[in-house]
Amino acid sequence: MRGQDQPPAVPGDASRLRIAIIVARFNAFVTDRLRDGAVTALREAGAAESAIQIFSVPGAFEIPQAARAAAETGRFDAVVCLGCLIRGETPHFDYIASAAAHGITAAAGETGVPMAFGVLTANTTEQAVARAGEGADNKGREAAAAAIEMATLYRTLAASESRPSGFRV
Numbered sequence: 001m002r003g004q005d006q007p008p009a010v011p012g013d014a015s016r017l018r019i020a021i022i023v024a025r026f027n028a029f030v031t032d033r034l035r036d037g038a039v040t041a042l043r044e045a046g047a048a049e050s051a052i053q054i055f056s057v058p059g060a061f062e063i064p065q066a067a068r069a070a071a072e073t074g075r076f077d078a079v080v081c082l083g084c085l086i087r088g089e090t091p092h093f094d095y096i097a098s099a100a101a102h103g104i105t106a107a108a109g110e111t112g113v114p115m116a117f118g119v120l121t122a123n124t125t126e127q128a129v130a131r132a133g134e135g136a137d138n139k140g141r142e143a144a145a146a147a148i149e150m151a152t153l154y155r156t157l158a159a160s161e162s163r164p165s166g167f168r169v
């Protein structure tokens with residue numbers, strides 16, 4: 001029985017999925033919480049402990065590189081990308097945010113492994129912390145749920161490719 005302050009159950013079944021989590025250390029006071037939210041969501045959806053692998057990278061800029069490398073091993077059904085950018089006074093934020101978003105999109109497209117975007121882009125520390133709490137608003141949790149859904153969709157599509165043409169479920 002869930003208490004009223006518990007987040008909603010993560011939809012989907014992760015019991016047969018292998019998931020890589022790439023987490024940036026920059027702004028670790030936020031990204032550690034995103035990681036915890038993602039791991040909790042995966043466990044709730046039935047992922048085996050041994051099927052969740054966590055890889056740490058320096059900052060959001062490095063996330064796409066690690067996500068691509070993880071996908072290219074062929075050992076993962078999806079990659080959860082977690083980072084936190086907090087806007088400063090220079091355009092640095094915009095360059096890194098853009099590189100992370102475009103890099104992850106390209107890595108997912110080019111490897112064929114779904115990747116969830118759990119990289120916060122916040123104007124203030126307060127905004128970032130508010131999206132990394134223990135409840136349903138945790139963006140790591142949200143990214144993990146998206147990864148489960150996409151990995152399951154890819155499996156369904158791969159299975160349907162081998163069915164006779166015209167067969168529909």
Ligand code: INI
Pocket residue numbers: 024026027058059060061062083084085086087088092093096
């Ligand atoms: N990396 C982040 O993940 N978040 C930030 O807010 C950030 N800022 O503000 O600079 C940041 N910079 C580091 C960057 O991601 C790279 O690690 C660094 O440039 C080395 O390549």
